Amino acid sequence: MKVNKLNIIILLGLIAIIGILVLQLLWTRQAYTIEEKKFSQKSHIALLEVSKKLYEGTNNELPGDNPVQKVSNDYYVVNINNDFDPKILEFYLKAEFAKVNIATDFEYAMYNCQSDEMVYGNYVSYSDKDAAPQKVYFPKHKNLVYYFAVRFPNETSYLFSSLKFWFVLTIALIVILLIYVYSIFTILQQKKYSELQRDFINNMTHEFKTPLSSILIASHYLSKQPQIRSDEKLDKYTGIIIAQSNKLNAHIEKVLNIAKSDNSALVLHKERTELIAVIRNAVESIHLKYPETKVSIEAQRSEYHIAADAFHFTNIVYNLIDNSVKYCEKTPEITIRITEESDKLRIAFVDNGVGISGKNISFIFDKFFRISNSRSNEVTGFGLGLYYVKKICVLHHWKIVPSANPDGGLTMTLIMPK
Incomplete structure (x- = not known):
């Protein structure tokens, strides 16, 4: 064994x-x-x-x-x-x-x-x-x-x-031993609960995927039927079923990927990546989903190259912009500002959303954490987006720093070597 x-x-x-x-x-x-x-x-x-x-x-x-x-x-x-x-x-x-x-x-x-x-x-x-x-x-x-x-x-x-020092040192070692034993007991308990949680999530999501696949297959079959296409309302409702099923399927895939990455380390495929090109591709995907969103890119140069996993870096950019759009009560306006230092690049995602209070800002990267605010009941999700972003940044040896804007909204700053 x-x-x-x-x-x-x-x-x-x-x-x-x-x-x-x-x-x-x-x-x-x-x-x-x-x-x-x-x-x-x-x-x-x-x-x-x-x-x-x-x-x-x-x-x-x-x-x-x-x-x-x-x-x-x-x-x-x-x-x-x-x-x-x-x-x-x-x-x-x-x-x-x-x-x-x-x-x-x-x-x-x-x-x-x-x-x-x-x-x-x-x-x-x-x-x-x-x-x-x-x-x-x-x-x-x-x-x-x-x-x-x-x-x-x-x-x-x-x-x-005359041996006070020796006895104080011995008592200190005994206290350290007790703290160590207690810490180990706590770690083992947390490990056990974490494994139970992961197993539950894996089983739950797999159980969801089976009926969801059947719903999608049946919905696609219905959407192709002449009777459905000829009826405007039925065609609309079928489209809603397919769209919402795809959204639910995406959420389930995200949960499965997070659970998989927690169980075994993600392997990054780093390559020379053009920064602005990746950001523009992510912005195009956001515009398809949220056409009214305004995204601007501010940079001193037209090209920046970094060593990164292009797939996961694209997901980071998409998740950060997607969060800014979802937690905004007016027309989303996002500025992506790229600045250079001696050996680092800073990518700041500045939005005009509802922002976040100081007491919650340190918890936004925790798994399943969602903030209670005016938009939380309207936004769907599991609180895994920023957890995934933080995980990928750590694997790249990057830093991500959240900060509240003086006039409202939030700024997420990525700090990475050139």
Whole structure:
């Protein structure tokens, strides 16, 4: 079974984002581990300096072994073979922690030889100066005579706060993943509805063509009958049936062509095309349909050559003029103005029609979009003409820009390379 390219792109995108998210989580975890090690190292350095200062001015020498022992993640014991004052200990702890940039709450306790128990010292708070001491049990340690213990009760939250950037980035990636999943779900739903719509239109138009072909065949047969030709009214009514059937058939063909082009890309056959000649041919077709229409061509030169698909370009010109005529409440007057720039041509179709409001002008190229105005109920169509025009312009890499005229009407400007 052929795998849809869109599904492959969606799957690869989802795998890529999930992979990045997993890597980000692993990096965050690694960053936390590194921060934890750094905190432990800084704590060791600070406590070692405190122990050195407690030996200063005494006859005892600093032992050769490391006096600092890490009992758990947030609990340290420092062996001092020397008696010391609790107030001096707290002063040294604050000073040394400040030197190594440890700014989290801590509490300490000291061993009392006389009572053979740990005596709680103080709770030093950096966040709340009025915080009440949180008396936590400090266990005794064997083979130690003079020692003190330090606990960091908020070490975990302190480490997390130092990783704010990593967590913000991780949350942002999670949000992006959720938005991506939601967008993909929406795209798939829209794709499903679009396919249902296209299938419905194809089936509907094919069902219309069968009885319409029968009507046309029967109408042409009737129009050739002597009884019909001899009766002026019957001949007129038969002509109306044939004309309206042909118009309906043209609409159905347009719907089918649009549905076909949506399903598979149109292939353009570009060739060197004479611009004014194509416009004149389209104007002649318009005059056959609307004899009262006045169309003038304003150009600085008699010939302009462009690279275009002549068939589709003719349809563009015809559709733009046809729209200008249909949405006009008086005698249609259309000016086709061709101007040159350094490397571009501008073809402006200026009409004297009913115009269009600013809030609707950005929607006129949408499929099936029709504007509610004084002429919309009288004009037949499916809202596919300008959608087709926009599609062909995009395939040619041209621009089409609509703009309202100051004195009423609309200007559709085609911008194309020379």
